[in-house]
Amino acid sequence: MEEPRKRARPGRTPAPTGRTSRPRQAEVARLAGVSQATVSLVLGARKQGATISEETRRKVLDAVRSLGYVPDPAASRLAAARNNLLGVFSFTSTFPTDVQHSYYPFLVGVEQEAAARGYDLVLFTGSSTGGAGAAGPHALNRVRLADGCLFLGRHAPADELLRLVADGFPVVHLGRRDELEGLAWVGADYVSASKEVVTHLAGLGHRRIVLVREDDEAAASTDREHGFLKGLEEAGLPGGPAAVFRSADPEHDLTAERLRGWLDDGVTAFVAEETDTGDAWRALHGAAHFVGIDCPNDASLALLGSPPPDLSDGPTPTGFDIPRPQLGAAAVRMLAALVAGEQATEPLVACGFRPGTTAGTPPARL
């Protein structure tokens, strides 16, 4: 019987024995007189299964302290088959020089929630070639190094995004995105929030309310209009096209005449949507000021969102706040669920009602 000749042992050369490297579990085990597995069990504080005697535990912990052992996170993560890393991808720089367009408020929540769940964050910037070297058309692939990835802004190419989803890679988009089949997202509940503002106005006694919105098909705009109309309907107030003023250039189209016309028609409250530019609110605000309206005594104003920075020092508008940190946190929650193989969580986050000072009871009828 011929024994197959044992091949020599290839592989890496053993580390130079001279160097004092940091201690391993094996050395802790040797010092404590137990096996490496026992050390791992003691340190792991695992859920169940293994039981360790108090004496052994003490010996191991003593050895750990005396050697100054610290676990190697790379090995832990490899063995545990999870990196505990969540990606955050933004096509433009995550930290733009122009702070105006920054994702900062979202990141506040993202970081908190991720930390609370034991995840670290990996930042990917779309514009750069980045880490793994996978540049060009497959730049999105880099994110696969994480356990899942959050996408900020709508600049990530749809096909690549869907490819990730199709491959079963956990992905969550921050901001409503239901045009992409299968893509999980979280977004603010503009419908409910807008409805709540109308309900509030109706509760103050307003019977004719007009919405000023820009000419835009974005979900953020149409959602607000839906909520607005829904609020009118539930309050039994007149809806229909007359209740919505839609203009591509509200600052120009929302004239003093038009405003006076509405007032003469019995309109007592006006609602503007929030947009990037804040034009709707600015136009409404400007026209009201020009006509000499004493707000909220002559008429009430409300804003479906936050005022633009240049108007932020005026009176606080009645309306709602977009809960950006909460949106970030919700996105992380959903992503964590997907990573764990669970169902996506609730995508809509409620906006907080902001009482403000621009809405009051309607003026007494003449």
Added chain:
Amino acid sequence: MEEPRKRARPGRTPAPTGRTSRPRQAEVARLAGVSQATVSLVLGARKQGATISEETRRKVLDAVRSLGYVPDPAASRLAAARNNLLGVFSFTSTFPTDVQHSYYPFLVGVEQEAAARGYDLVLFTGSSTGGAGAAGPHALNRVRLADGCLFLGRHAPADELLRLVADGFPVVHLGRRDELEGLAWVGADYVSASKEVVTHLAGLGHRRIVLVREDDEAAASTDREHGFLKGLEEAGLPGGPAAVFRSADPEHDLTAERLRGWLDDGVTAFVAEETDTGDAWRALHGAAHFVGIDCPNDASLALLGSPPPDLSDGPTPTGFDIPRPQLGAAAVRMLAALVAGEQATEPLVACGFRPGTTAGTPPARL
């Protein structure tokens, strides 16, 4: 001869085959019809030794693209290789709710420079138990997953920081930190910048200049004083204790009388340091206003840094700007050098001189 009975095979249960996991090198190898080792060689772009035919290389790269393969960072690290990840550790949250204390300006530069060098960033937040489960006293240890780590703020425990350094892990601290032997850091060159401000004032004709500083031993304060005195010396102006007004509570101690006294003594220019609170500048500003000084006609003022937010709408103070984004970029450059096994780069970053409008020629002598 009794063959020792072969033990059954313990170990982990194989992963549930159903889940589509991220592709491994083994799968790439299978698809390309080569061995896993070949895949590693192709992707590694190693120094020398192995030669790979162009055809094989192409097959492997095709398979990589088609599967969307990305190397596992933990496995790379464990196998003693790079993973192109740089850590960013802040003991407090990286994105605090209070934007005032944020590291944002630094991160702008950090992100840019890291992207330019092909690194992705991993955010480690110290306050949480975080990633690998290394809680409590070993929270810092998580950063070993990356190739190196940047530390923000001075809250990271010194012993753990030094432990990382001692173990040869590349670490850079953002902010001067020479009290910790062996720790690499980058910081702003307050000495040169402060000197430059004095030189500017001297060039305008000022012969007696006073520095107002808080009672603080921080490097940021003492550096400014050094630079200030150095500037006086080089300009041949009187230095010494009389040129520096030091107070724990400048707003209270910097009285109108004191200011008038200085003016009577021929002092024509005043310099304040920047601190967290901005108290020195606020006190100087306030006293000058109270005394009725017409700045810069009656006297010149300068600020060694940026004004506090509440005074940011006043006239732009003559002084210098702390180049936070550049500091972040410089820190990344140094970290990249350390990761590559090179010497640390220059730790000091120059501050930009800010002309401002609060300094002019001294008033004509009576």
Added chain:
DNA sequence: CCGGATCGTTAATGCGTATTAGTAATGCGC
């Protein structure tokens, strides 16, 4: 006093990648 249950520990294995010794195939000179 024997079969079974419980407890404490260990041997063996896997996680995914990098490295290196070895090998088969080919080219080269004489």
Added chain:
DNA sequence: GCGCATTACTAATACGCATTAACGATCCGG
């Protein structure tokens, strides 16, 4: 046609830790 060098690739490790089947010891009830 025979060594020897070169090329192209693969097998077999190692990295450090987590997991789990198996095993010895002790305890227990009948």
